[in-house]
Amino acid sequence: MHDRRMRFFNLARGAAAISIALLVAMIFILISSKTPWTAMRYLLIGPLLSFHEGAVIFNAQYLYQVLAATIPIIFTGLAVTVMFSANQFNLAGEGCVLAGGFVGGVLGVYLNINSGWHWVVSVLIATAVCGVIMLIPALLKVKLGASEMVTSLMLNFIILYVVLHYLNFHFADRTKGATMTKEFKPTAIIPSLVAGNSKLTVGFIVAIAATILVALFMYRTRWGYAIRMIGINESFSLYSGMNVGWTIVLAQVIGGMLSGMGGSIEVLGRYQTYLWRDLPGYGWVGITIAILAKNNPIYVPLAAFFIAYLNKGCLLMSTYCDVPVEMIDIIQAAIFLFFAAEQFLSGYRQKLVVKTTQEDLMKLDVNQLRGGGKSHA
Amino acid sequence: MLEQLFQAIFKADFLFAVMRITAPILFATLAAVVAEKAGVVNIGLEGTMMITALFGFLFAYWTQSWVIGVLGAALVGALLGLMMGFFSLKLKTDIILAGIAVNMLGGGGTIFLLNMFTGLRGNTGNLVTPNILIPTIKIPLIDKIPILGEILSGHAVLTYLAFIFVFLMWVFLYKTPVGLNIRAVGENPDAASSVGVSVLKVKYIAIGLSGALAGFGGAFMSMYYSQGWNSGFVAGRGFIALAARAMGRGEPVGGMLSSLLFGLAQALRTKVSGLQGVSSYLVSLIPYATTLLGLVLYSISLRRKERKHLIRPVKP
């Protein structure tokens, strides 16, 4: 019972954090925009409803676009969830998205499989490659104690330049103006789920499936259990007989694989060629999502939808008003800071704890009166 | 090709370039050093440099004075540091997450702010005028010395300042009461609080200073190095600084040496990319790969030192 109240408190606290973040955004909009109220309208309800000649219509295409936008960030959100659950601050998801996208893209151009399996195989190979890449910071951490944070940050840049090198010197399509690969074979392109140009592909199904698999993995398998216990208390896990080093490596490799999968699915789903020339940023968004989802895989799609929605809102705001699209970064940073603040509204939590403890004590007394000494469930 | 390379390196103007390139990394490394000495991990250096670079430039542009620009950048940096401190020390946001948040702000937030203040998108293009750039100085006697003069004279004011700060940081940490408190708090906060030193206050000071130093680094980037601001031009220097600090054993002079190493790697990259048949991308790798390698070697050397017979894990 008191768990329910605690959960309500946590929800309320989360809502408060998000509200503050949006408030901060609105302040900026008020300052910088000539049409602040229109801008805010686009931000908050634009993705759902269009105002067209006085009528309000539900915009299905926007919804599909938002859903399509969740695909890569569900994967990176899942990746961060797994890694943070093991208490590993590995930030190379960013680089793995790029690497995964590149490998997937190249395979999409050159691999010769004449069926729908083409894209599936490309994605799987990209996933495996990124898992191997993640071995670098993981092994360095476990064998040498090197901070996975710094090594993963460096790795991001190294991956970027390696990819750019190969893109420019080996795989670029010289007939095109900008740097990009040749076009993907039609069998490599991930099929769409709905009509229209929303880019909502089968990849979305894969993302949801991945969510379910990761949730099962983390909460219904022995490896996920070990990852979580090690993240909570490494000493306890060691003492209980778990293989801490190996599990830490596993968590990071899975993170890499998920990021790589997200990157390859995004490239083969959204584009006709591989054209990323910079780190796409999905890795960082993944961190925001993991924090919003409180490291629980099941909530990742929800959090992803929330962020994608806001992102679309910012895009609309920048298209139709004069507010730059980068507002989304400011919102994300604010959500970050307040959501992850443990002491935020802690005064209320204290009161709640005291109240529930008192109630528990009263219940225990009553039980003892009834002659029962032990109770559970 | 290797011959060309050697010829290029042992020229005075190459070493001049090394100093110039090292300066912003050095500021950031010193920022990392002072924070870590107080036991605070500042991984928001990258974002801090982005934001202070922007504000420094804007302040200079509005007042047409580079001095105001530099000081403004330092001030904004200090404020960012204090904000991180507030969130992590008072609201108990994990300091690493707070740093990531600052980096996020530094990413898109700066583009947003630039647009808000000037209407420009992503870079400062034609706002640049000579007044707002950091001037270079010729040092009177030294610049007459052959070779050495070419290396040392003619740098921007802030370049000299970066290296002077190394000395100042050393003095600060090892010769002032505040520095003493910082080192005590970082190593044994219980010992510090048992004699009445306010651990919180000291940490705030350290992280504020850290931000301010990163601010100098940012100002250097936009007001001299790149002669303008554009998004993404800090290119990971804030992260390299973290590795440089670690390899320098957390000391100012050590940090300077490892910063010089990375400056060298970066300067090499410029030289090498000018050569025939070399991919500029692979060359861009060099600083980051060097950092990674350096960190690996450093970790190996640390491992060797650890006590062998105590294998009790560290408390969480």
Add this chain to the structure above:
Amino acid sequence: MEQSELVVQMEGITKIYPNGIAANREVDFSVKSGEIHALIGENGAGKSTLMKILFGLEKPTEGSILVKGEAVSFASPIDAIKKGIGMVHQHFMLVPSLTVAENIVLGMAPRKSGLLIDYKEAVELTLANAERFNLHVEPTARVADITAGMKQKVEILKALVRGAQVLILDEPTAVLTTQETAKLFEELKNLKDQGFTIIFISHKLNEIKELTDRITIMRAGKSVGVYDTDSINEQEISRLMVGRDVILQVEKEEARPQEVVLQVQDVHYVNEWSKRALDGVTFSVRSGEIVGIAGVEGNGQRELVDILFGLRLPEQGSVTVAGENLVGRPQAKIRELGVSYVPEDRMTFGIAHTASIEENVISDRFRQKRFNRGPLFRMQELHKESDQLILDYSVLCKARSQEVGMLSGGNIQKVVVAREFSSSPILIIADQPTRGIDVGATELIRKKLVDLSREGAAVLLVSADLNEVMELSDSLIVLYEGKIAGYFDDGQWDDVMMGEYMLGLKHQSQEEIERASYA
């Protein structure tokens, strides 16, 4: 005793912690100006708490403090320091990479030209004070490089330099060699001659006899008397210190020990403070018996238990379980050999506090076939297992999914014990198993230990609770300064006798000690 003679007067001090533990119960404690006063008692007797209150590190639940006749209330150590009270902690409050002089002037560094520290002044200040108090230190030496004895002096100097007139020393000789201890005593007597008052917390009777003027003895949170050192002998002190008010009765069948399960052979170990913690320890624990290790904390028990569970590596010697070597093996392997361990530090090692009760109670067995079908857990089997354990060990909780950190101390320990006792171990190492928990949980855990041993397990019980160790054990080992001081297997022991061995007053012959090993 005239009022004006008393420099410190603590009256009716009661301290009850939020978890319900009463560390001090209406304690009266007073110290005469210019004397060396010993405060002695076992661990858990309440002496550290009392002094923490005096030094402002804790606030009393009830009671008053007078310093030099003036009523005071300390919100923090700063206030206590202002009133002339200084404390030298057992674990040094020094910054290792700073020099002696820097540590001494921390927070009050002398300045020159406004901004910089005047190091010369700091060094001179250090030397001048060292001279004055006869505590010779090297101002420019790094604290990390100096000996424990030196560190001790620096800490004392630190307090004196801040104007302390009353010095509280918490177990100062725990980390010192014999020579350093002798030196320390000289210095303390010197300070006494200069008019300083010293409160000396210890349990080493010989030292107390040598150094102090008066003794206050504490037991179970109360003061059991104040005596002039000269008018009381060590046996009497030990009796007062260690004596039991309540005799704990445990029903026990006679033990019928079988084969040797645990064999500790000639183990030596030097700990992280460079102290020889274990100096040639050899003993066995057989199937079907409970071997208790008694001793005041700090005599090697911590290091011994860590070695037994693979958390430390001995310099020398061997440890085998059922003939198999244990040294250097990972915990998984040690558990496979059939060893279970109830850790002293339950929050660090015993549980993952934000995980559920279920997740905690299966942490040693979650890989077993019976809980897994292919890649997935058999959730029903896990639920059955945890429900059964919760029932068998009377864990009071709302649900198996409840966060284990929310439970009371006793229930948390029951969760730990439920896990450790239920894996059919051949050897159980129980380290302070009933410390800080309620009566109900205590009874349950003790009964289980006895039951398991009678069913054939070998039990090693390490406890600072003499009552517990005397009642539960079939045979007893007393550890003193890293060596076995005595081995007893006839059940004919009492607190007086135990006290003498635990406090170093008596020591068995080599022959008698060797009986501890059945290899």
